[in-house]
Amino acid sequence: MYRGVIPMRSIFYLKGYPMANVVVVGAQWGDEGKGKIVDWLSERADVVVRFQGGHNAGHTLVVEEKVYKLHALPSGVVREGKLSIIGNGVVLDPWHLLSEIEIIRAQGVTVNSDTLKIAENTPLILPVHGELDRAREAQTGIAKIGTTGRGIGPAYEDKVGRRAVRVSDLADEATLSNRIDRLLQHHNTLRKGMELEPVDKNSLLEKLLHVAPIILEYAAPVWKILNDKRKSGQRILFEGAQGALLDIDFGTYPFVTSSNVIAGQAATGSGLGPGGIDYVLGIVKAYTTRVGEGPFPTELNDEYGNLLGERGHEFGTTTGRRRRCGWFDAALVRQTCATSGVNGISLTKLDVLDGFERIKICVGYKLDSEFLDYLPMAADQQARCEPIYEEMDGWSETTEGARSWAELPAGAIKYVRRIEELIECPVALLSTSPEREDTILVRDPFED
Secondary structure: OOOOOOOOOOOOEEOOEEOOEEEEEEOOOOOOOHHHHHHHHHOOOOEEEEOOEOOOOOEEEEEOOEEEEEOOOOHHHHOOOOEEEEOOOEOEOHHHHHHHHHHHHHOOOOOOOOOEEEEOOOEEOOHHHHHHHHHHHHOOOOOOOOOOOOOHHHHHHHHHOOOOOEHHHHHOHHHHHHHHHHHHHHHHHHHHHOOOOOOOHHHHHHHHHHHHHHHHOOEEOHHHHHHHHHHOOOOEEEEEEEEHHHOOOOOOOOOOOOOOOOOOHHHHOOOOOHHHOOEEEEEEEOOEEEOOOOOOOOEOOOHHHHHHHHHOOOEOOOOOOEOEEEOEEHHHHHHHHHHHOOOEEEEEOHHHHOOOOEEEEEEEEEEOOEEEOOOOOOHHHHHHOEEEEEEEEOOOOOOOOOOOHHHOOHHHHHHHHHHHHHHOOOEEEEEOOOOOOOEEEOOOOOOO
C-alpha cells in the first residue's frame, strides 16, 4: 500500500501492454465529488476520455486557483499536454460544445484539434431534442423523470432508433440531408401529437452546415487513437458522468439517465475494448445525495438532512438544484461496486460528518417481512423498502484537511473501516476537503 508521496510509474505488462488505464465512475446517484478526484488523476494521465452522457454532466475543477466548470468537455482539457477525447458513447450538443470551448479559452486554456478529439460516430443533440425533452416533462398527469431538459434522452432514443445525425455525417451535405429527413419523419409526427410546430428542415440543415467545419476539425477515429495510445504505454483515464444508480439498466428506473453509466460502458463508449481497462475507481460520498425524482431509501427530511445539505454545499454544478440528502447506504454502494467491478473507492466529503454525535449506515432493507441486502429492480418494491440501520458513535474532532491516517480521529477511521467491510471494497483514496491536496492516498489507481 502507498501512503504519502506518490511513487514513480512502475511498469507492468498484461498481454504485452503496460497496465495504466483507469475508469472513474460515480457509485451513487452522481455528485459524489468526481471533479476533484478526476482532476487529481488527470494531471497524471496522458489521455482523458468522456465515454457517456451529455452536457447534463457537471464537473468543477480548481487548477492553480482558477475555477473551471465543465459539462461536455473532458477534465483533461484544462491541463497542458493532455489529449482529451469525447467518445462515441457521448451524445454531443455541438452549439453547447463550441460555447464551452470559448468560455475556457477566455480563461487561458488552449483547445484545438491537437488537444481535443471527437469520435466520428458520436451522435449529435439537436434543438429538436431539447424541445421534445422539455415538452414531455411539462405534460401534466405524467410522473416527472427529473430530466435537465437538455435533449440527452431524446438524442439517445434517436441513436438506438437509427435515425441520429452523427459527427461524420456533417462532412457530406447529401448524407446530412438524408439523415435529417429520416429524423424529422419521426419527430414531426411526435410533435403533431403534442401540438408542437413541425421542424423546418432547411433551417436545421443550415444550422448544422454552419457549425460543421468547426466540429469536423476535431473529428477522428477515436477507437484507433486509443488503441495506439494503449500500445505505446500511455496512461488513459476514462471519466464517467452521473452515477451508477442512474444507469439505464441498473439504476432506479425510470428515474435514471438515458445511457449506461457503469464501468463497462467505458469500453463500448470509446472503442478501446474491455481488455484495456486495468482499474475501476468508484467515487463514493461519505453520506448519500440525489438530485431529482425517484426512490431514496435513506433520505432524511429532518434537521440532519438539512445539516448535511448545508455543510456539504449540496447544489448541482449543472442544474443548481438542491440535492436530497441522507445517511450512507452501504447496500446500494455494495450493489454498484459489483455491477461496475469496482477495484477500490475514493471516499469523499468525510469532513461533512464532523461533529455528528451518532451516525447511521444502511446495511439492508425490510421489504414487507423480508430482509434484503440489495435494492430490488421493481419500482413498487423499491418504494416499499425500509432502510435497516446500523448506528455508531460519531466524532467531535475535525477531519477537514487531513492528509494522513494519523491526522484522523479514531471515530472517523472506525467509520471508514466499517464502510469498507459493508461494501466489500477497499478505500483507495480518502478526500477530507474540496482542496485537491487534502487527500489520503492508500493505493494509486495508476499503479499495480
